[in-house]
Amino acid sequence: MTQPTRRQLANAIRFLAADAVETAKSGHPGMPMGMADIAEVLWNDFLRYSPADPKWFNRDRFILSNGHGSMLQYALLHLTGYDLPIEELKHFRQLHSKTAGHPERSETPGVETTTGPLGQGFANAVGFALAEKLLAQRYNRDGHAIVDHRTFVFMGDGCLMEGVSHEAASLAGTWGLGKLVCFWDNNHISIDGNTDGWFTDNTPERFEAYGWHVIRDIDGHNPDAIKAAIEQALSEEGKPTLICCRTIIGFGAPTKAGKESSHGAALGKEELEGARKALDWPYGPFEIPQAIYDGWNHVAAGKHDQAQWQQGFEAYEKAFPSEAAELMRRYHGELPADFLAQADAFIAKAQADGQTIASRKASQLTIEAFAPLLPEIVGGSADLAHSNLTLWKASKSVATTDPNANYVYYGVREFGMTAIANGLALHGGFIPFDATFLVFSDYARNGVRMSALIPAHAIHVYTHDSIGLGEDGPTHQPVEHLASLRYIPNNDVWRPCDAVESAVSWKAAITRNDGPSCLVFSRQNLPHQPRSDEQVKQIERGGYVLADAEGGTPDVILIGTGSEVGLAVEAKKQLDAAGLKTRVVSMPSTDVFDRQDSAYRESVLPNAVRKRVAVEAGVTGFWRKYVGLDGDVVGIDTFGASAPAEVLYKHFAITTDHVVAAAKAL
Numbered sequence: 001m002t003q004p005t006r007r008q009l010a011n012a013i014r015f016l017a018a019d020a021v022e023t024a025k026s027g028h029p030g031m032p033m034g035m036a037d038i039a040e041v042l043w044n045d046f047l048r049y050s051p052a053d054p055k056w057f058n059r060d061r062f063i064l065s066n067g068h069g070s071m072l073q074y075a076l077l078h079l080t081g082y083d084l085p086i087e088e089l090k091h092f093r094q095l096h097s098k099t100a101g102h103p104e105r106s107e108t109p110g111v112e113t114t115t116g117p118l119g120q121g122f123a124n125a126v127g128f129a130l131a132e133k134l135l136a137q138r139y140n141r142d143g144h145a146i147v148d149h150r151t152f153v154f155m156g157d158g159c160l161m162e163g164v165s166h167e168a169a170s171l172a173g174t175w176g177l178g179k180l181v182c183f184w185d186n187n188h189i190s191i192d193g194n195t196d197g198w199f200t201d202n203t204p205e206r207f208e209a210y211g212w213h214v215i216r217d218i219d220g221h222n223p224d225a226i227k228a229a230i231e232q233a234l235s236e237e238g239k240p241t242l243i244c245c246r247t248i249i250g251f252g253a254p255t256k257a258g259k260e261s262s263h264g265a266a267l268g269k270e271e272l273e274g275a276r277k278a279l280d281w282p283y284g285p286f287e288i289p290q291a292i293y294d295g296w297n298h299v300a301a302g303k304h305d306q307a308q309w310q311q312g313f314e315a316y317e318k319a320f321p322s323e324a325a326e327l328m329r330r331y332h333g334e335l336p337a338d339f340l341a342q343a344d345a346f347i348a349k350a351q352a353d354g355q356t357i358a359s360r361k362a363s364q365l366t367i368e369a370f371a372p373l374l375p376e377i378v379g380g381s382a383d384l385a386h387s388n389l390t391l392w393k394a395s396k397s398v399a400t401t402d403p404n405a406n407y408v409y410y411g412v413r414e415f416g417m418t419a420i421a422n423g424l425a426l427h428g429g430f431i432p433f434d435a436t437f438l439v440f441s442d443y444a445r446n447g448v449r450m451s452a453l454i455p456a457h458a459i460h461v462y463t464h465d466s467i468g469l470g471e472d473g474p475t476h477q478p479v480e481h482l483a484s485l486r487y488i489p490n491n492d493v494w495r496p497c498d499a500v501e502s503a504v505s506w507k508a509a510i511t512r513n514d515g516p517s518c519l520v521f522s523r524q525n526l527p528h529q530p531r532s533d534e535q536v537k538q539i540e541r542g543g544y545v546l547a548d549a550e551g552g553t554p555d556v557i558l559i560g561t562g563s564e565v566g567l568a569v570e571a572k573k574q575l576d577a578a579g580l581k582t583r584v585v586s587m588p589s590t591d592v593f594d595r596q597d598s599a600y601r602e603s604v605l606p607n608a609v610r611k612r613v614a615v616e617a618g619v620t621g622f623w624r625k626y627v628g629l630d631g632d633v634v635g636i637d638t639f640g641a642s643a644p645a646e647v648l649y650k651h652f653a654i655t656t657d658h659v660v661a662a663a664k665a666l
Contacts, residue, residue, distance in 0.1 A: 004295045006223045010036040017071035019285040020092035022266045030249040030262035031069030041226040050302030051081035054109045065121030066156035067102040077110040079296035114454045119162030125153045126168040127423020129180035138403045144316040153182040167416025172240045173211025180240035181233045187249040213239040220245035252279040330376045330429040343507045354528040360463040360521040362499035364389035366506045380408030381435040388435035418447030425456040433459035438478040451516035452491040459509045463521045466617035473642030483622035492591045495520040497565035504539040527566045542592025549581035559585045559614040571659035611666040632662045
């Protein structure tokens with residue numbers, strides 16, 4: 001073969017994708033076949049990346065928001081020289097392969113974020129682009145543009161129908177993310193058929209209204225038109241760009257091109273052979289001529305680009321050594337050397353001070369102490385900053401060009417907020433936190449799930465954690481939410497009982513680098529609990545003995561979290577007086593407690609003590625794993641009501657007296 005044409009290079013993507021889907025008898029061939037020409041121009045002419053070092057700091061980020069077309073990305077990674085051999089493509093969608101049904105960051109080198117839930121990859125990308133903007137503002141100097149990369153996104157009609165894309169697009173325009181370029185695969189097809197019956201938005205005008213630069217009516221199968229559109233996008237520095245590409249789903253398939261039948265199922269042997277003839281591809285399944293491999297291979301070019309950047313970084317490092325060291329520390333996810341010591345000193349002081357305050361206020365005090373130590377902290381709230389108490393003295397809006405910008409005013413966009421925070425975390429260089437009321441974690445739930453699944457080091461702050469918020473009533477009173485969040489695998493949920501546990505929960509969330517944490521705080525004041533130094537250390541283990549029985553093995557164990565720990569401590573006094581030896585266990589994080597060794601868990605909750613009462617202002621079923629069928633749970637299995645907090649606790653029978661009665665009844 002002579003020098004391959006652009007169409008031949010693109011066809012390599014098409015047939016690797018179609019052959020992999022055919023072999024698996026499962027997958028989505030239509031999108032890769034439809035977007036192959038766009039991908040070829042972007043990856044060969046514009047994208048900066050290094051297959052030899054997928055984590056190169058200044059690479060461009062490529063995100064496949066329409067993640068069902070994962071074989072497009074796998075084909076690109078394989079062809080350009082990433083560590084993704086052809087055997088992995090042959091095992092598409094098979095157990096333990098690096099080519100899962102949707103792109104997974106933890107499985108495949110070169111995948112920036114796990115995508116599949118439509119719209120979220122796009123929202124993650126807004127976080128990636130925001131991260132680049134903030135790092136550039138802080139670290140770049142005249143003549144030293146060491147942070148200078150773009151975020152490119154592929155997305156389909158489905159992504160743009162999802163509400164999260166509206167939330168994220170609005171913010172991207174507001175922030176003027178000029179290094180964000182998105183390709184809309186406008187093929188007019190989704191699973192149910194032609195989208196004319198359910199997607200008639202004027203998408204270009206909508207994005208222009210959001211403040212985007214919009215390039216309309218690009219033929220997604222014309223390389224010259226695609227190249228010109230990308231060049232135009234790169235010339236726009238003040239706005240994100242949407243390139244509207246008209247494509248044919250399943251391009252080349254003789255009877256299924258342009259139809260929903262090519263979307264989510266193998267083409268079939270006859271159709272695939274017809275596509276080979278139609279596109280003049282005389283090669284067998286997974287057969288790629290060496291000339292086409294040579295035309296795609298980007299290893300040498302990537303190393304060259306990375307070496308050039310490294311040379312510039314070394315010059316920057318000589319001129320600005322402290323800034324260079326801080327940037328690399330942040331990017332590699334390392335905390336400052338003195339952070340843990342300073343955090344522990346703050347926790348010890350909180351124990352000594354013994355403040356009775358709302359845990360949301362304790363959270364704010366902790367942020368005020370920790371954020372100045374951690375320039376990587378970037379916070380935000382969904383229009384509830386003054387209720388969530390997430391602002392601190394040094395907060396500066398990311399909508400500015402301030403080099404120390406560190407706070408995001410998300411507006412009422414809980415889902416978009418969470419997905420953008422995931423993007424900030426995945427980009428590197430940031431530990432983001434977002435915030436809203438606990439009840440509105442429902443809006444953000446799939447974003448939280450993705451935090452845990454990817455995983456992303458994001459911190460989700462939720463306040464107003466129970467019926468204790470009072471008069472706003474059942475619409476704002478979370479009941480099932482704590483249990484729901486705890487059931488998400490790899491998601492650490494903390495519900496601290498006072499200022500000390502609040503500070504420890506923040507430390508745990510910051511130091512955890514293998515997944516997210518949900519920090520759940522109260523609106524109402526919580527009493528300080530006395531502790532020894534050893535007990536303060538044990539908070540980090542998720543559950544510990546806060547107040548023990550005197551005179552040997554306890555007769556009954558009371559388990560509490562958050563605002564209900566105070567009830568358990570008061571109940572212990574009455575039970576002790578009645579001759580029942582009582583232990584109180586504070587369990588701010590069941591997830592963390594469950595990871596402790598069996599000996600420690602036995603020391604806190606001995607198997608021999610079957611008389612146990614858990615108390616939490618939420619649904620009771622979750623606690624059965626700790627109290628067993630022999631125990632009892634004091635909680636609430638209905639929705640709340642509108643009344644002052646103290647009235648509600650009595651009305652729903654979550655009081656000291658009810659805890660005492662439950663223990664005695666055992």
